[in-house]
Amino acid sequence: MAKLMDKEEIRRVLSRLSHQILEKDKEVKDLVIVGIQRRGVPLAERISGMIERMEGKKLDTGILDITLYRDDLTQIAHQPIVRNTHIPFPIDNKRVVLIDDVLYTGRTVRAAIDVLIDFGRPRKIELAVLVDRGHRELPIRADFVGKNIPTASEEMVEVKLEEVDGRDEVLLLKRG
Amino acid sequence: MNFKRKDLLGIEDLSKEEILFILETTKSFREILERPIKKVPTLRGRTVVNLFFEVSTRTRMSFELAEKRLNADVLNFSATSSSLAKGETLLDTVKNILAMKVDCFVLRHPVPGTPHLLARELPVPIINAGDGAHEHPTQALLDIYTIQERKKRIEGLKVAIIGDITHSRVARSNIWGLSKLGAEVRVCGPPTLIPPLIEEMGVEIFYLPEDALREVDIVMMLRIQKERQDEGFLPSISEYIEFFSLTEDRLSLAREDVLVMHPGPVNRGVELPARIADGKRSVILDQVVNGVAVRMAVLYLLLAKR
Numbered sequence: 001m002a003k004l005m006d007k008e009e010i011r012r013v014l015s016r017l018s019h020q021i022l023e024k025d026k027e028v029k030d031l032v033i034v035g036i037q038r039r040g041v042p043l044a045e046r047i048s049g050m051i052e053r054m055e056g057k058k059l060d061t062g063i064l065d066i067t068l069y070r071d072d073l074t075q076i077a078h079q080p081i082v083r084n085t086h087i088p089f090p091i092d093n094k095r096v097v098l099i100d101d102v103l104y105t106g107r108t109v110r111a112a113i114d115v116l117i118d119f120g121r122p123r124k125i126e127l128a129v130l131v132d133r134g135h136r137e138l139p140i141r142a143d144f145v146g147k148n149i150p151t152a153s154e155e156m157v158e159v160k161l162e163e164v165d166g167r168d169e170v171l172l173l174k175r176g
Numbered sequence: 177m178n179f180k181r182k183d184l185l186g187i188e189d190l191s192k193e194e195i196l197f198i199l200e201t202t203k204s205f206r207e208i209l210e211r212p213i214k215k216v217p218t219l220r221g222r223t224v225v226n227l228f229f230e231v232s233t234r235t236r237m238s239f240e241l242a243e244k245r246l247n248a249d250v251l252n253f254s255a256t257s258s259s260l261a262k263g264e265t266l267l268d269t270v271k272n273i274l275a276m277k278v279d280c281f282v283l284r285h286p287v288p289g290t291p292h293l294l295a296r297e298l299p300v301p302i303i304n305a306g307d308g309a310h311e312h313p314t315q316a317l318l319d320i321y322t323i324q325e326r327k328k329r330i331e332g333l334k335v336a337i338i339g340d341i342t343h344s345r346v347a348r349s350n351i352w353g354l355s356k357l358g359a360e361v362r363v364c365g366p367p368t369l370i371p372p373l374i375e376e377m378g379v380e381i382f383y384l385p386e387d388a389l390r391e392v393d394i395v396m397m398l399r400i401q402k403e404r405q406d407e408g409f410l411p412s413i414s415e416y417i418e419f420f421s422l423t424e425d426r427l428s429l430a431r432e433d434v435l436v437m438h439p440g441p442v443n444r445g446v447e448l449p450a451r452i453a454d455g456k457r458s459v460i461l462d463q464v465v466n467g468v469a470v471r472m473a474v475l476y477l478l479l480a481k482r
Contacts, residue, residue, distance in 0.1 A: 065204065067204075068204075068208075068216040068217070068218040068246075068476070069216065069217055069218070073218060073480045073481065074221070074481075074482060075482060076481055076482060077481060077482055078178045078179075078180075078481055079179070079476065079477060079480040079481045081201075082201055082204040082205070082473075082476065083204065084203060084204050084207060085204065085207055085208075086207070114217070118211060118212070118213040118215070118216070119211060119212060119213070120212060
């Protein structure tokens with residue numbers, strides 16, 4: 001097991017991601033942030049808070065669960081817990097930045113894009129992740145990457161966050 | 177937790193944890209019904225057969241809508257237009273439908289235990305949509321969900337179920353469910369419509385709504401089955417109205433924030449007057465919308481796996 005990021009580094013990386021999201025499209029009027037359950041949610045709240053402090057404007061921030069859009073529901077033995085989706089604002093013609101902790105196969109992001117499109121037609125959907133570990137199975141990439149971490153497929157990247165796990169860190173584990 | 181059951185046959189055999197898990201899952205499905213596109217791809221490629229051997233509007237449409245919202249393919253079967261009319265047995269009919277590669281049966285049948293028979297004989301999930309006067313589990317789940325949505329709890333609530341208890345599968349399923357979650361359940365009706373030994377289900381019996389309604393948080397009115405009028409359970413409908421209809425005076429004995437529920441279809445002016453059915457304490461239409469969400473949750477838990 002190796003520690004890839006600590007609390008301070010996570011904070012710095014999220015701060016950089018917030019700046020990059022702003023820099024790319026300086027108009028925040030249409031910007032909304034949506035976190036993917038589960039650890040994308042606190043990350044989305046943190047990034048949203050950072051942008052609010054920089055711009056003095058509160059962003060619409062939503063929660064999205066991809067369970068019902070998974071492509072492997074006919075292959076798993078037990079259905080996963082359906083967590084809540086909460087996007088209580090219109091996303092039509094908005095710039096939506098999806099937030100997740102780890103980008104891996106890209107299947108979660110594919111499902112998340114499908115969920116968003118059932119809520120409306122955003123002007124643009126972008127993706128920001130804390131860690132990109134590679135091994136894509138779909139033609140998907142992130143617009144904003146906190147840290148690129150090349151991994152072997154038998155390794156696992158585990159993101160721990162204060163709000164869910166009681167501490168902030170990113171670990172590299174061996175599977176099994 | 178993992179929901180490991182193959183079928184949903186009744187509330188009696190569910191644990192408290194399983195009931196709470198279904199209710200928790202329902203929340204996520206309730207939100208889908210508020211979206212611009214009220215449909216998710218979850219059961220794409222699965223086929224659900226609705227087998228209804230009794231007339232039903234609400235329950236059948238609610239199941240069908242839940243199935244369609246989950247993207248399942250739906251087959252509707254009604255007893256009158258089927259080959260059962262030609263003498264085929266139920267099991268043969270169902271096994272023939274199964275041979276066409278379907279994934280689940282939703283069954284409403286007048287004989288208690290029929291869903292249990294199918295569940296034993298068939299490898300696919302069976303959902304009981306009402307078996308005689310025995311159980312109607314999804315109705316109880318949607319009722320309990322509706323109560324929890326408004327009251328934020330079930331434990332400690334006083335619930336009065338009023339009407340024809342004897343013939344009511346809704347009453348039985350609710351008694352099981354509400355008691356397991358810690359509510360105090362009372363039943364009330366004319367003595368001819370209170371079944372013997374019902375107190376063994378842990379309920380208190382009342383013969384006058386004036387007694388049953390005192391300080392209750394919830395009142396569930398059951399439909400008076402006019403088609404049973406000739407069976408001698410009631411002297412007349414007008415006498416029933418006189419003694420059991422939910423008047424304003426009677427309702428004023430309940431807690432001020434009482435919720436009025438009815439599983440439908442309502443006989444306006446019999447179980448309760450229109451003013452109460454449409455009034456601010458009534459959650460009758462909440463029950464209907466929550467019914468779709470509960471059925472989506474149940475279908476998801478039984479079908480969204482290998």
